[in-house]
Amino acid sequence: DAMVIQNPRYQVTQFGKPVTLSCSQTLNHNVMYWYQQKSSQAPKLLFHYYDKDFNNEADTPDNFQSRRPNTSFCFLDIRSPGLGDAAMYLCATSNAHDPVSYEQYFGPGTRLTVT
Amino acid sequence: DQQVKQNSPSLSVQEGRISILNCDYTNSMFDYFLWYKKYPAEGPTFLISISSIKDKNEDGRFTVFLNKSAKHLSLHIVPSQPGDSAVYFCAASARENRGSTLGRLYFGRGTQLTVWP
Numbered sequence: 020d021a022m023v024i025q026n027p028r029y030q031v032t033q034f035g036k037p038v039t040l041s042c043s044q045t046l047n048h049n050v051m052y053w054y055q056q057k058s059s060q061a062p063k064l065l066f067h068y069y070d071k072d073f074n075n076e077a078d079t080p081d082n083f084q085s086r087r088p089n090t091s092f093c094f095l096d097i098r099s100p101g102l103g104d105a106a107m108y109l110c111a112t113s114n115a116h117d118p119v120s121y122e123q124y125f126g127p128g129t130r131l132t133v134t
Numbered sequence: 135d136q137q138v139k140q141n142s143p144s145l146s147v148q149e150g151r152i153s154i155l156n157c158d159y160t161n162s163m164f165d166y167f168l169w170y171k172k173y174p175a176e177g178p179t180f181l182i183s184i185s186s187i188k189d190k191n192e193d194g195r196f197t198v199f200l201n202k203s204a205k206h207l208s209l210h211i212v213p214s215q216p217g218d219s220a221v222y223f224c225a226a227s228a229r230e231n232r233g234s235t236l237g238r239l240y241f242g243r244g245t246q247l248t249v250w251p
Binding site for chain 1 (some may be wrong): 178238241
């Protein structure tokens with residue numbers, strides 16, 4: 020089945036220690052997104068890639084970076100995690116060429132804990 | 135600034151009865167709306183959507199109603215089943231954000247639906 024995969028599902032890191040979360044997709048979608056979701060809050064878009072074009076949200080902290088080496092993979096790097104960065108991180112994809120559906124397909128998420 | 139609002143954090147309904155989840159939005163440029171369902175430890179999954187040219191869309195037990203003048207939409211689940219217990223997110227998209235940029239979605243905070251036997 021075509022899907023969006025996130026690894027690891029749970030990540031524990033120390034305060035200030037860099038961490039990388041990964042996302043891969045078999046849908047061959049050209050757009051990939053990273054969201055941060057904290058408890059009882061709406062998913063917050065951090066950035067997205069349209070093909071290789073990177074688009075950062077204005078309020079995404081500089082501490083968050085992303086890489087997309089190819090269509091299938093996308094990484095979220097947190098350079099110096101703080102306690103406030105503990106959250107669920109969701110990766111999603113969409114097919115921008117689809118004129119009808121604006122649906123995004125989500126991975127299962129990575130739960131990040133900062134100690 | 136929350137452009138999509140789900141003002142009820144939780145809803146509890148007996149099995150077999152109707153569940154009605156509500157969503158309000160503020161941006162008049164939104165023209166496409168989606169509902170996502172999320173189980174614990176899983177990512178959101180698409181449930182049903184509606185374009186602003188319609189006021190109703192039905193898919194099995196799920197129906198979404200859109201009232202553009204009130205900037206309000208609702209998801210009806212009839213009959214409700216225990217397996218429907220999940221968090222439901224309302225999301226919206228604006229035409230100006232699609233095409234060459236992205237299908238940017240604006241999400242509400244979600245409503246936890248609990249369906250009890």
